[in-house]
Amino acid sequence: MAAAPPRDRVTIVEIAAAAGVSKSTVSLVLKGSESVRPSTRDRVNAAIRDLGYVYNRGAANLRRARSNMVGMIIHDLINPFCAELAVGIERSFQAAGYVPFIANTAESPVRQAEVIKLMREQGVAGLIISAARGTPDEALDGLVGAGVPVVMTMRRLGGRHIPVVGPDNRLGARLAVERLLELGHRRIAFLGGYADSGVRAERLEGFRAALANAGLDPDSAVAIASVPTREGGAQALETVLAQRNPPTAAVCFNDIVAFGVCLGLRRRGIQPGRGFAVIGFDDVQEALHADPPLTTIAVDVMGLGERAAQTVLRMIETGRNTAEDHVGAVHLAVRESCGGIMPERAERRA
Amino acid sequence: MAAAPPRDRVTIVEIAAAAGVSKSTVSLVLKGSESVRPSTRDRVNAAIRDLGYVYNRGAANLRRARSNMVGMIIHDLINPFCAELAVGIERSFQAAGYVPFIANTAESPVRQAEVIKLMREQGVAGLIISAARGTPDEALDGLVGAGVPVVMTMRRLGGRHIPVVGPDNRLGARLAVERLLELGHRRIAFLGGYADSGVRAERLEGFRAALANAGLDPDSAVAIASVPTREGGAQALETVLAQRNPPTAAVCFNDIVAFGVCLGLRRRGIQPGRGFAVIGFDDVQEALHADPPLTTIAVDVMGLGERAAQTVLRMIETGRNTAEDHVGAVHLAVRESCGGIMPERAERRA
């Protein structure tokens, strides 16, 4: 059990020697070519097993001038939504025989630039990126200019024609509002999310459109930006409850914010879904097990991840470095945080 | 802004030609050698910029017979604890100039075996692995035998001498129990975690030791295994509350289970920290923002991740493929879920 000395890698030529064939033949066997006689194939495979050969992908990639690596750059891996997305993407790539490469930028454009550079040097065949906040429009020009297929998820980059895979933010927000209207709510707030976020802009747009459709004045509806965290959600709630004539319901930027809002409500002794209706966005796994279970817009994260991966794979295989955007379906997952028809305490302040 | 044709990579020799030097000199410049005259260096750098050269790490690794890639295999990236760990590890590797490679196995030993194979083929310089449940003891023999530095996190593999970095599970559980004893609890349960989990065994050991220390019979204390999820926690709680003379407090396998236990308590109308004390393990970010904020054993995940990375890096640099285990410090983070001194309703059933 002593540490084995780091003996150097056994290569294809040593296999060849052991099996009494040429390295070309070994290469053929390795890629499962039809044109090698079964008896030789077996001999080679035996040698491979006996000598403990391990394939050197680096060398292969060098020669073939294309690689089996694909990159995925995630802006915040600790965010469960992003983690689920990453896992969905990874699964598709693995299944397709590519080696995915996850990197986390923690919302830092600087780190992101480093990571992009590294991936390019590593020779990725394609890239999926969920861009960090504040990413400059030209961040991906090098990669795209070199013909590397790139797909963005969730967030769009201004001015460039890079395909985007994301949920239908406008529709989702509309569905949420319509539900609340149905329940009798008339004063509905939009809570959370960075003010400069594109995703938030889309969701807010759907939110306002739904209000306008119902004959309400969208401009009078309050929208409070915040960091998209639990604390941010709780704070946004405080702000909004301090107003005179406060709302009775909120559509939240995402589930995390919604959790914060619920937390804030309970701190004030209000039961989410009874005194105040809350709807989230994303349907992270946790939403189902929260207390109360969170009504939210389900977006099928894993599905989006898989779709993004498929898009990149098709771009790689066809050689085209462009593709259509994909707007994923969404639906309202009704749970308890939005309550039943017009809870009695909802108008407690009216 | 039309898509640029995928013109082939510009290489070191084209830079050399453009700058009027040999490719050796360009290579020297690339690695910042002292012995190249500043004027030539500038000329080369100018050419690099002008031609848009990008370094080919694959080729470099091939020649140098060592790579700058390191792997990290995580058993469940969607688990926030693991995600935080991954991020900590990644950060250290990046800072050290290595390219980390995250892979998620989703607790599948099969997937894990594929991933390990892939990483070997890719030529990782080192590996950190948080092994999937049910990993066979010999899963890493190939890698270790080939002299690749491997460090395990959290989980240990039987029989092999692979360094492990993890928190002090025994001490953590002991601290939790001692706190509960101090608060007056006498019937304390251990809830959650797979029955065959090594980590659970250690935590349970500390749990029992603390009870024994206090003169209580550790064997009479109830320990219920479960899947380590919210549902698992809620179920374990149900089981334990159904017993006659049920416990008044629980130490949970981890925070996620603890959240489930709190959820279960609330469903029964019991306020965690008042009617029943709950202590978690890990201190994931969410614990602080839960309702009520979760008392838990804080383990400094990011710190553990960084430590694991440092260990691998040292192994890589020294060429030794062995290192000492690291048992990370833990401390009790007191919040509301464990309540104050002996809540009045705790003995409601006695």
Place this chain on the structure above:
DNA sequence: CCGCGCCAATAGAACGTTCCAAAAGACAGT
């Protein structure tokens, strides 16, 4: 017995770096 086609196997040149050994320059001392 020749030429043809087919199958199985092979030689050897790539791929883009690094690095060793050695060449070329520069300068000083004799």
Place this chain on the structure above:
DNA sequence: ACTGTCTTTTGGAACGTTCTATTGGCGCGG
């Protein structure tokens, strides 16, 4: 001018694959 020392630059052989073109062997029809 020659030697020696130091600095700067260079040629060319690796690294472990893939792939194109080619060889050798064999069976078969003429």
